[in-house]
Amino acid sequence: MNSSITKSSGVRKGAWTEEEDTLLRKCVEKYGEGKWHQVPLRAGLNRCRKSCRLRWLNYLRPHIKRGDFSEDEVDLILRLHKLLGNRWSLIAGRLPGRTANDVKNYWNTHLQRKLISPHRQDRKCKVSLKITENNIVRPRPRTFSSTKNIVSLGRNDSNTNTVDKDERCKQISTSTCDNPTADDGVQWWTSLLANCNEIKEVDESPSLLHEEISPTINGGISNCMQGGQISGWDDFSADIHDLWNLLN
DNA sequence: AAAAGTCACAACCGCTGTACA
DNA sequence: ATGTACAGCGGTTGTGACTTT
Numbered sequence: 001m002n003s004s005i006t007k008s009s010g011v012r013k014g015a016w017t018e019e020e021d022t023l024l025r026k027c028v029e030k031y032g033e034g035k036w037h038q039v040p041l042r043a044g045l046n047r048c049r050k051s052c053r054l055r056w057l058n059y060l061r062p063h064i065k066r067g068d069f070s071e072d073e074v075d076l077i078l079r080l081h082k083l084l085g086n087r088w089s090l091i092a093g094r095l096p097g098r099t100a101n102d103v104k105n106y107w108n109t110h111l112q113r114k115l116i117s118p119h120r121q122d123r124k125c126k127v128s129l130k131i132t133e134n135n136i137v138r139p140r141p142r143t144f145s146s147t148k149n150i151v152s153l154g155r156n157d158s159n160t161n162t163v164d165k166d167e168r169c170k171q172i173s174t175s176t177c178d179n180p181t182a183d184d185g186v187q188w189w190t191s192l193l194a195n196c197n198e199i200k201e202v203d204e205s206p207s208l209l210h211e212e213i214s215p216t217i218n219g220g221i222s223n224c225m226q227g228g229q230i231s232g233w234d235d236f237s238a239d240i241h242d243l244w245n246l247l248n
Numbered sequence: 249a250a251a252a253g254t255c256a257c258a259a260c261c262g263c264t265g266t267a268c269a
Numbered sequence: 270a271t272g273t274a275c276a277g278c279g280g281t282t283g284t285g286a287c288t289t290t
């Protein structure tokens with residue numbers, strides 16, 4: 001990581017210095033996140049906007065958790081990855097303090113290896129893994145209100161456009177999990193499914209979850225409850241089964 | 249002790265989706 | 270309807286740290 005590397009355009013590349021970090025931090029604190037194209041100018045950094053954004057998101061943002069992933073976190077990653085595939089930002093969104101880059105790196109260095117060669121034991125990770133190939137939920141666009149209001153989804157909106165379901169999941173998650181708690185992931189699933197049910201009720205279009213949702217979701221989530229995080233998971237998984245039948 | 253191999257992670261690159269004129 | 274700019278994402282790379290031989 002050569003911090004002195006400079007692009008032909010004159011933009012700095014490579015590792016960030018303390019000084020650059022300070023400038024970026026102050027800039028974001030002053031102007032807030034977003035408008036990343038303006039950040040290099042505002043902060044007086046000779047970096048591209050992508051570099052600034054990444055540095056902030058992955059390193060400078062407050063409350064970023066460092067160090068090893070807990071067993072719970074690993075478990076959640078595995079289950080979410082089983083369902084969502086390489087949607088690192090979505091997965092990271094369910095892991096408070098973890099960034100998409102963290103999750104991706106952890107997956108690539110720790111977990112994927114187990115998929116490829118399960119016999120090989122990781123030196124650090126003690127979590128026993130049983131990973132099976134499953135169909136991945138691949139969000140597909142569908143039409144719904146451009147207001148992006150979850151409550152009014154599919155209801156009497158003449159103005160429609162296509163929006164990735166992920167975005168809606170994010171909305172769902174942010175609306176219910178802004179202050180992540182220990183059962184954060186559980187809440188997310190609950191709200192996701194609740195929302196799916198709601199949408200089914202208000203919108204008879206069968207295309208909402210037209211992705212290849214595997215029935216194994218049922219088993220996966222049922223397993224997810226084994227940590228004693230919450231009671232009544234039999235009902236929960238039964239609901240999922242109902243949902244699955246409904247969607248089919 | 250040194251060389252080779254492996255790991256961990258920060259950072260970059262290219263692509264896609266979205267907003268807006 | 271189209272083009273452009275921007276934001277964000279996932280894949281990949283580079284390199285220092287660590288471990289093994």
